[in-house]
Amino acid sequence: MTSVLPRPTLPGPDQEARASHLAERVFRIRESGILVVLLVFVGVTTAVQHRFLGASNIQFVLVDTASFALLALGETMVVLTRNVDLSVGSVVGLSAYLSTQLFADHPGIAIPVVFLAGLGIGLACGIVNGVMVAAGRVPSLVVTLATLYIIRGIDILIVGGNEVTASSLPDSFLNIPKDTILGIPDIAIAVAALIAIGWYYLRTFRSGRDLYAIGSNPDAARLAGLPAGRRVFTAFAVSGAIAGVAGVLWGAQYGTINSTAGTGYELQVVSAVVVGGVAIFGGSGSVIGAGLGALLLATISSALYVLGISPFWDQAIWGFLLLVAIALDQTITERLTSALRRTRTRHE
Amino acid sequence: MEVRSVDAPEEPADGQVLLELRHAAKSFGAVRALIDGSVELRAGEVHALLGENGAGKSTLVKILAGVHQPDDGTLIVPGRAGGDGRAGGDGRAGGDGREIRLNGPAAARAAGIAVIYQEPTLFPDLTVAENMFIGRQPLRSGRRIDRRAMLAEAAAIFTRLGVPLNPSRLARGLSIADQQVVEIGKALSLDARVIVMDEPTAALSAAEVARLFEVVRTLKAQGAAVLFISHRLEEVFTICQRVTVMRDGKHVLSSDLAGLTARDLVRAMVGRELAERPPEAAGATPGDTVLDVRRLTREGVFTDISLAVRAGEIVALAGLVGSGRSEVARAIFGIDRYDAGSVTVSGKPLRKASPAGSMAAGIGLVPEDRRQQGLVMDMSVQQNVALASLGRLGKGGLIRASAERAMASDWAARLAIKYSRLTDPVGTLSGGNQQKVVLARWLGRKPAVLIVDEPTRGIDVGTKAEVHQLLTGLARSGVAVLMISSELPEVLGVADRVLVMREGQLVAEFGHADASEEAIMSAAMGQQEVAQ
Numbered sequence: 001m002t003s004v005l006p007r008p009t010l011p012g013p014d015q016e017a018r019a020s021h022l023a024e025r026v027f028r029i030r031e032s033g034i035l036v037v038l039l040v041f042v043g044v045t046t047a048v049q050h051r052f053l054g055a056s057n058i059q060f061v062l063v064d065t066a067s068f069a070l071l072a073l074g075e076t077m078v079v080l081t082r083n084v085d086l087s088v089g090s091v092v093g094l095s096a097y098l099s100t101q102l103f104a105d106h107p108g109i110a111i112p113v114v115f116l117a118g119l120g121i122g123l124a125c126g127i128v129n130g131v132m133v134a135a136g137r138v139p140s141l142v143v144t145l146a147t148l149y150i151i152r153g154i155d156i157l158i159v160g161g162n163e164v165t166a167s168s169l170p171d172s173f174l175n176i177p178k179d180t181i182l183g184i185p186d187i188a189i190a191v192a193a194l195i196a197i198g199w200y201y202l203r204t205f206r207s208g209r210d211l212y213a214i215g216s217n218p219d220a221a222r223l224a225g226l227p228a229g230r231r232v233f234t235a236f237a238v239s240g241a242i243a244g245v246a247g248v249l250w251g252a253q254y255g256t257i258n259s260t261a262g263t264g265y266e267l268q269v270v271s272a273v274v275v276g277g278v279a280i281f282g283g284s285g286s287v288i289g290a291g292l293g294a295l296l297l298a299t300i301s302s303a304l305y306v307l308g309i310s311p312f313w314d315q316a317i318w319g320f321l322l323l324v325a326i327a328l329d330q331t332i333t334e335r336l337t338s339a340l341r342r343t344r345t346r347h348e
Numbered sequence: 349m350e351v352r353s354v355d356a357p358e359e360p361a362d363g364q365v366l367l368e369l370r371h372a373a374k375s376f377g378a379v380r381a382l383i384d385g386s387v388e389l390r391a392g393e394v395h396a397l398l399g400e401n402g403a404g405k406s407t408l409v410k411i412l413a414g415v416h417q418p419d420d421g422t423l424i425v426p427g428r429a430g431g432d433g434r435a436g437g438d439g440r441a442g443g444d445g446r447e448i449r450l451n452g453p454a455a456a457r458a459a460g461i462a463v464i465y466q467e468p469t470l471f472p473d474l475t476v477a478e479n480m481f482i483g484r485q486p487l488r489s490g491r492r493i494d495r496r497a498m499l500a501e502a503a504a505i506f507t508r509l510g511v512p513l514n515p516s517r518l519a520r521g522l523s524i525a526d527q528q529v530v531e532i533g534k535a536l537s538l539d540a541r542v543i544v545m546d547e548p549t550a551a552l553s554a555a556e557v558a559r560l561f562e563v564v565r566t567l568k569a570q571g572a573a574v575l576f577i578s579h580r581l582e583e584v585f586t587i588c589q590r591v592t593v594m595r596d597g598k599h600v601l602s603s604d605l606a607g608l609t610a611r612d613l614v615r616a617m618v619g620r621e622l623a624e625r626p627p628e629a630a631g632a633t634p635g636d637t638v639l640d641v642r643r644l645t646r647e648g649v650f651t652d653i654s655l656a657v658r659a660g661e662i663v664a665l666a667g668l669v670g671s672g673r674s675e676v677a678r679a680i681f682g683i684d685r686y687d688a689g690s691v692t693v694s695g696k697p698l699r700k701a702s703p704a705g706s707m708a709a710g711i712g713l714v715p716e717d718r719r720q721q722g723l724v725m726d727m728s729v730q731q732n733v734a735l736a737s738l739g740r741l742g743k744g745g746l747i748r749a750s751a752e753r754a755m756a757s758d759w760a761a762r763l764a765i766k767y768s769r770l771t772d773p774v775g776t777l778s779g780g781n782q783q784k785v786v787l788a789r790w791l792g793r794k795p796a797v798l799i800v801d802e803p804t805r806g807i808d809v810g811t812k813a814e815v816h817q818l819l820t821g822l823a824r825s826g827v828a829v830l831m832i833s834s835e836l837p838e839v840l841g842v843a844d845r846v847l848v849m850r851e852g853q854l855v856a857e858f859g860h861a862d863a864s865e866e867a868i869m870s871a872a873m874g875q876q877e878v879a880q
Binding site: 203204205206209210212213215216217219220221223224225226279283284336337338339340341 | 453454469470471472473474478482483484485487491492493517518520521522523
C-alpha cells in the first residue's frame with residue numbers, strides 16, 4: 001500500500017540562521033552577565049565606600065585576580081574535557097616554597113630560572129595526574145583529590161616548620177606584583193595576554209577544538225578517532241605547569257611562604273571557572289569567561305573587606321554564586337535546547 | 349601510491365560493484381550470530397537488507413563498519429587500499445577487486461564505508477560544521493582552522509543533498525532527522541561511497557521520512573550505494589531497487605525488487621522448514637480470566653493495549669524488537685507507569701507502578717535481561733532463588749539460612765538446575781541454568797500470573813526445550829502465562845494464543861489453528877494477514 005505524502009516544506013535559511021544567532025547571543029549574554037554582576041558589586045560598594053575605586057585598591061584587586069585567573073586558565077582546559085583538577089592548590093604551595101627556596105640556596109639566581117623551576121615542578125605534578133586519568137582511566141575527581149593530599153603531604157614533609165621569608169628574596173622579585181604600566185599591574189596584563197592566547201588557541205587549533213569535543217560527547221569523540229587520551233593528558237600537564245608558575249607568583253606576592261601556601265585554592269579556582277560559564281561537565285565555555293569569573297570573585301572579596309564585612313562571608317558568598325551560576329547555566333541550557341529544537345524543520 | 353582521490357569525487361559508473369561481502373561468519377562465544385552473510389552493493393542503487401530479529405543483520409552491519417572482524421569470509425572493495433595500508437596494483441576505481449580486512453572503524457572510513465545508526469551521536473556543543481569535520485578541519489596558514497572553508501564545504505555538501513541546514517548552528521536541539529542528515533553529510537565529506545543506514549526511519553515522522561528519501565535518492569543519483577535496513581516493507585518498496593534477505597544468520601536471497609511482493613519477502617524471511625508443531629496443548633481447557641488488561645496506554649510508547657490471560661493458558665506476545673512488548677509487561681508489573689487504562693488480577697484492580705503490589709496480587713515477572721535485571725550476579729545461587737521469598741524464610745527480620753538452602757535445593761531439583769554448590773555466585777552458571785534460577789525464584793512464590801520476557805534468549809537448545817516444558821507444565825497447573833518472544837518457532841510451539849504488537853499497538857490475534865510464522869511476521873511488519 002503506497003501512500004502519497006505531501007511534499008514537506010523545508011525550513012527556510014532564516015529559520016536556521018535564527019538558531020545559530022540565538023546560541024551566540026546566549027553565550028555572549030552569559031559572559032556579559034558576569035560583567036553586569038561585577039558592575040553592580042562595584043557600584044554598590046563604591047557608593048558606600050569611595051576608596052573602593054581608588055587606584056591602589058584596583059591595583060590590589062587586579063594583582064589578586066591575576067594568579068587566580070591564571071589558575072582558571074589551566075583549570076578551564078581540564079574542565080572542558082569533562083574532568084577536574086583539584087590538586088592546583090597543593091601544586092601552588094609546593095612550587096611556591098621550592099622555587100623561592102632557590103633564592104636562599106643559590107643567591108643571585110636569575111628570576112626567569114626560578115619561574116622555570118616552578119613551571120617544572122608543576123609540570124611534573126600535572127604529568128602524574130595526566131597519566132593516571134588518561135592511561136589509568138581513573139576518574140579525575142578521585143585522582144586529583146588524592147594528589148591534592150599527597151602533594152600537600154610532600155610539601156609539609158619538605159617544609160616542616162620552616163618558612164621562606166621576604167628578607168631572603170631579592171627586591172626585584174618582590175616588586176613583580178607591584179610594577180605597573182599606566183597604572184595597571186604588569187602581571188595582570190601578562191595574565192590577560194596569556195588568557196587571550198589561550199582563548200585563541202582553543203578556538204583556532206584542532207587540538208583545542210578536540211578538548212571541547214571530548215567534553216561534549218566522550219563516546220562520539222572516541223568513535224571519531226580523536227586522540228582523547230593524549231589531549232586529556234596534555235590538559236592536565238598544562239594545568240599543572242600553570243599552577244607551578246602561579247606558585248612562584250604567589251611567592252612574589254606574599255613574601256612569606258610556609259607549608260600552608262595555596263591551601264584551599266582549588267575550590268576558588270573551580271568556582272571561578274563555573275561562575276565564568278564553563279560547563280562543569282565540559283564541552284562549552286571560554287577561558288575569557290573563566291578569567292572574568294576570577295575577577296568577579298576577587299572583586300567580591302575586596303568589596304566585603306572594604307565594606308567591613310567579615311572575610312568569613314567570602315566563602316559563603318562564593319558558594320552562593322556558584323549555586324546561582326550552575327542553576328542559571330542549567331536553565332539556560334534547557335531553554336536554549338528547546339528553542340533550538342523549535343527552529344528545526346517543521347513538517348507537522 | 350595514493351589510491352583515494354581527495355578532491356572532487358568521481359562518480360562511478362552506475363551498476364559498478366562498490367562492495368562485496370562473501371560468506372562472512374561471526375560467532376560470539378557459543379553464539380553463531382552470522383553463519384553465511386553475503387551482500388553485493390552496486391553504485392547508484394539502494395539495496396534493502398531484510399531479516400527477522402536475530403537473522404544476523406546487525407552483525408553484518410558491524411562487520412561493514414569495522415566494529416567486528418569476521419571469523420570467516422571476504423570483503424572486497426574495488427579501488428580502495430586495504431585496511432592495513434597495502435595498495436598493490438594500480439588500484440584505479442572500477443579496476444580489479446581488492447580484498448580488504450577492516451581492523452577498526454577508521455579502516456572502514458578509509459575504505460569509503462559510512463554507517464548511519466538509528467540514534468546518531470553528535471557533539472551538542474559544537475556547530476554542525478564542526479561535527480562534520482572534527483579532527484580533520486580544513487587548515488590555513490600556521491595549522492590554524494580555516495572556519496570559512498569549513499563552513500563553505502559543509503554548506504556545499506548540504507546543497508548537494510538538497511537540505512538547507514545551517515552549518516554554523518549548534519548541533520544541540522537538532523531533531524533525529526536532522527542529526528541523520530548531518531551524519532550523512534559527514535559521510536559525504538569523508539568521500540564515502542557505501543552508506544549503510546540502520547533502521548533510519550524508526551524514529552522519524554512521515555514527513556521526515558519523505559525528506560530522508562529525497563536525500564537517499566540524491567545519494568543514489570550521485571553514484572553512491574545505500575544499504576537500507578528497515579522493517580517497514582512499504583518503505584523498502586518505495587525507495588529500494590534490490591533486496592537481500594537473511595534468515596538465521598544465513599543469506600537466503602538477493603534479487604531485484606521488481607517482481608517480488610511483500611508476501612514473497614516475508615516468506616523468504618521466515619520460511620524455514622516448518623518443524624512439526626507439537627499438538628494443541630493437551631491440557632485442561634483454560635479457566636477464568638486471571639489477568640485482564642484494558643486499554644493500557646503510555647504516551648509515546650504503547651496505545652490501547654487490551655488483553656486477557658486465563659488460568660492454564662499461555663498467551664504469546666509477538667512482534668519486532670521495539671514494538672513495545674517489554675514496556676507493556678513492565679507497565680503491567682508496575683516497574684513503569686502508564687497514563688491510561690487498567691490492570692485487574694483475579695477480578696481485583698491492581699495499583700499502578702507498584703511492583704510490591706503486583707507481587708502481592710500474585711504476578712511474577714521474569715525480565716528480558718537476566719544478567720542486569722533478573723539476577724543479582726554477585727549473590728549465590730541460593731540467595732538468588734530465595735530473593736523474592738525472604739519474608740517466608742525467616743522470623744523477626746532475620747533470614748534463616750537453612751530455610752533458604754532448603755528452598756533453593758528443592759527448586760534446583762525440580763527444575764534440574766546444574767550447579768556445583770548452592771553457595772557459588774550465580775554468575776558461574778551457564779545461561780540456561782541462570783534462567784532457571786530466575787524462574788525458580790518466581791515459581792517459589794506460586795504466582796497466579798507469570799510474565800516471561802524472552803525466556804529462552806541466549807540459551808542452548810537442550811535447556812530451551814526444558815524451559816518450554818516448564819512453562820507448559822506451569823500452565824497446566826493453572827497459572828496464567830504471558831510470554832513475550834521474538835522467536836517464532838517458540839511462539840508457535842508453546843502458545844495457545846498469539847497476540848502481535850507493532851509500533852506500540854496490538855495489531856493481530858491468532859488462535860493455535862490459524863497462527864503461522866508468515867502470518868505473525870506479516871502482522872508484525874504491518875502487512876495484511878496472509879491468507880492460509
